[in-house]
Amino acid sequence: xxxxxxxxxxxxxxxxxxxxxxxxxxxxxxxxxxxxxxxxxxxxxxxxxxxxxxxxxxxxxxxxxxxxxxxxxxxxxxxxxxxxxxxxxxxxxxxxxxxxxxxxxxxxxxxxxxxxxxxxxxxxxxxxxxxxxxxxxxxxxxxxxxxxxxxxxxxxxxxxxxxxxxxxxxxxxxxxxxxxxxxxxxxxxxxxxxxxxxxxxxxxxxxxxxxxxxxxxxxxxxxxxxxxxxxxxxxxxxxxxxxxxxxxxxxxxxxxxxxxxxxxxxxxxxxxxxxxxxxxxxxxxxxxxxxxxxxxxxxxxxxxxxxxxxxxxxxxxxxxxxxxxxxxxxxxxxxxxxxxxxxxxxxxxxxxxxxxxxxxxxxxxxxxxxxxxxxxxxxxxxxxxxxxxxxxxxxxxxxxxxxxxxxxxxxxxxxxxxxxxxxxxxxxxxxxxxxxxxxxxxxxxxxxxxxxxxxxxxxxxxxxxxxxxxxxxxxxxxxxxxxxxxxxxxxxxxxxxxxxxxxxxxxxxxxxxxxxx
Numbered sequence: 001x002x003x004x005x006x007x008x009x010x011x012x013x014x015x016x017x018x019x020x021x022x023x024x025x026x027x028x029x030x031x032x033x034x035x036x037x038x039x040x041x042x043x044x045x046x047x048x049x050x051x052x053x054x055x056x057x058x059x060x061x062x063x064x065x066x067x068x069x070x071x072x073x074x075x076x077x078x079x080x081x082x083x084x085x086x087x088x089x090x091x092x093x094x095x096x097x098x099x100x101x102x103x104x105x106x107x108x109x110x111x112x113x114x115x116x117x118x119x120x121x122x123x124x125x126x127x128x129x130x131x132x133x134x135x136x137x138x139x140x141x142x143x144x145x146x147x148x149x150x151x152x153x154x155x156x157x158x159x160x161x162x163x164x165x166x167x168x169x170x171x172x173x174x175x176x177x178x179x180x181x182x183x184x185x186x187x188x189x190x191x192x193x194x195x196x197x198x199x200x201x202x203x204x205x206x207x208x209x210x211x212x213x214x215x216x217x218x219x220x221x222x223x224x225x226x227x228x229x230x231x232x233x234x235x236x237x238x239x240x241x242x243x244x245x246x247x248x249x250x251x252x253x254x255x256x257x258x259x260x261x262x263x264x265x266x267x268x269x270x271x272x273x274x275x276x277x278x279x280x281x282x283x284x285x286x287x288x289x290x291x292x293x294x295x296x297x298x299x300x301x302x303x304x305x306x307x308x309x310x311x312x313x314x315x316x317x318x319x320x321x322x323x324x325x326x327x328x329x330x331x332x333x334x335x336x337x338x339x340x341x342x343x344x345x346x347x348x349x350x351x352x353x354x355x356x357x358x359x360x361x362x363x364x365x366x367x368x369x370x371x372x373x374x375x376x377x378x379x380x381x382x383x384x385x386x387x388x389x390x391x392x393x394x395x396x397x398x399x400x401x402x403x404x405x406x407x408x409x410x411x412x413x414x415x416x417x418x419x420x421x422x423x424x425x426x427x428x429x430x431x432x433x434x435x436x437x438x439x440x441x442x443x444x445x446x447x448x449x450x451x452x453x454x455x456x457x458x459x460x461x462x463x464x465x466x467x468x469x470x471x472x473x474x475x476x477x478x479x480x481x482x483x484x485x486x487x488x489x490x491x492x493x494x495x496x497x498x499x500x501x502x503x504x505x506x507x508x509x510x511x512x513x514x515x516x517x
Contacts, residue, residue: 007195009135014191018133019142021187022126023149025089028177028184029122030153032096032115033061035161035173042170047105060109061116062413063220067213068120070263070406073399074202075121076128081197085125086189091118093181100171123150124401127385129192131397137332140382144328147381152317159310198395205262208255212262215247219410223417231421267392267400275500276388277404279340279493283347283380284408285415286486292416293423293482294354298366301475302359312366319374328382336383337497343379344494346372351487355480359472387500419482427471427478434470 010018036043036057043057075084095115102108127146134142164172222240229237255261267273295313298304304312327339350369357365385404392400457465 007132009138010133010191015133017187018191019130019145021184021191022130022133023145024180025085025184025188026123026126026146027149027153028180029092029119030150031157031160032119032177033065033157035157035164036061043108046170047103047108056105056109057112058224060112061119062224063217064113064116065120066116066216066220066406066409066413068117069124069409070212070402071209072121072124072402072405073264074205074262076125076197076399076402077200078202080199081125081128082188082192082195084121085129086185086192088118088121088125089181089185089188092122093178093185095119096174096177096181100174102171121402124405127401127405128397129188131389132195138329140328140331140386141325142328143331143382143385144324144378147385148317148321148324150381152320152377156310156314156317159314202260205255205258205260208251208258208262211247211251211254215244215251216410218244218247220413223413226417227421227424263403263406264396264399265403267396267403270391272391272500273388273400273404275497276384276386276390277407279344279496280381280384280388280404281408281411282489282496283344283384283493285411286419286489287347287380288412289415289419289482290351290354290486292420293479294366296420297423297475297479301472308363312363313370315367315371316373316377318371320377321374323375323378324382327378331382331386335502336386337500337502339379339383340387340497341494343376343383344490344497346376346379348487348490348494350376351483351490354483355487357476357480357483359476384497387497391501422485423475423478423482425478426481427474430474430477431470434474435467 009015072084092115095111095118098111099108099115102111127143130142130146131139161173164170164176218240222237222244225240226234226237231237232241252265255263255265268277291313295304295309298309298312331339350373353369353372388404389397389400
């Protein structure tokens with residue numbers, strides 16, 4: 001069956017309202033993946049559990065979300081993009097309300113699972129509907145607006161979550177979704193209800209769905225619990241890793257041979273989709289690792305409060321918001337591989353700037369690379385999404401964006417676990433090396449202890465103070481090594497984007513506004 005022609009692009013005020021509603025819905029969704037992080041102590045204390053048990057509030061959402069994202073294509077084809085998106089928005093509001101009303105950890109985890117499941121289709125479908133709302137020549141602008149919400153929300157989430165927990169109460173991190181979500185739902189239904197996509201009745205791939213749940217669930221649990229259980233020294237982590245690997249292999253084999261797969265993996269046979277998705281996912285993996293490690297290091301070892309660490313990292317959004325529309329507007333005039341290369345080069349340079357951090361750095365030292373990184377943020381998603389979608393037909397956009405967003409989300413989860421573990425282990429190694437030098441035979445160490453003793457400190461207090469100094473230095477060295485690694489990975493990704501096929505300047509990125517070939 002040939003795909004029908006897409007709806008004509010929106011015009012004037014309708015396009016503005018649609019852009020606002022879709023961007024706001026995406027922002028709300030992505031914000032919810034990080035806003036609860038800093039509120040965990042308050043949540044755990046209120047429901048009477050330990051902070052470690054409280055991490056299931058995050059894990060439950062992540063597992064459910066990772067499972068439902070790749071189902072977007074099948075749901076959109078079966079029921080229509082607009083119906084699925086609006087229903088997901090409405091159910092997300094309901095889930096947020098139920099999460100805020102939870103009085104026990106079990107209730108909260110259950111409603112977070114529900115919230116994660118219904119949130120899955122929101123991000124890829126908002127991207128598809130955004131592209132559908134703009135003419136072909138302005139598809140870059142649509143992608144730019146969409147990308148701002150995806151990159152800025154993870155940075156603002158901890159800031160907003162910390163402020164709400166400190167000044168209101170933790171249920172409000174969920175309750176704030178109710179008015180904003182209802183407004184976005186009403187606007188989207190009003191604008192898009194007459195622009196429904198073509199639907200096709202397809203049988204349900206129950207085997208593929210079951211395999212997806214098994215391997216994604218096992219992988220996400222392994223990533224979330226690995227650090228707590230010392231990774232592969234734990235039989236539980238080994239079991240989860242085996243289940244995830246075997247489940248993944250069987251899932252790939254089944255989906256590539258099934259007549260109606262629940263997840264269409266054949267898009268990866270197209271070089272531009274493969275290269276664009278790979279570069280975007282690896283770049284986002286490292287970006288998210290920085291988003292997590294930098295404020296953690298500042299709060300745990302440099303004495304920054306949650307608010308000040310958030311304010312120091314927030315400037316990353318300034319240039320991103322200013323430059324993204326300009327880059328999107330002019331994307332069709334140039335090769336997107338060049339813009340993506342600029343993004344990775346700036347990412348690498350700012351990472352190397354952070355590699356010069358010291359424990360006595362000023363807040364300006366943190367703000368400067370964050371501010372400059374806004375250039376990279378603006379040049380990141382727009383060209384890479386343009387590359388990945390350039391070889392697809394309009395009716396394939398929803399399914400393809402679901403697959404690419406699933407890979408990106410999984411990469412971010414993997415990066416967070418892997419990089420924080422790397423940072424902690426390197427810090428422990430440096431701590432051990434520094435501690436070996438503390439003895440009566442080391443004149444520098446002995447002088448430091450004698451100077452502290454001259455101030456009237458007892459020996460145990462002197463040793464504790466010296467140990468804290470070693471902690472700070474060790475964590476700093478571990479963070480610096482991570483920043484160096486980030487810069488090297490970004491440098492390598494500069495080369496990866498050039499494996500994509502070139503696109504003729506002026507042709508514009510292909511999107512839903514283009515008729516099927």
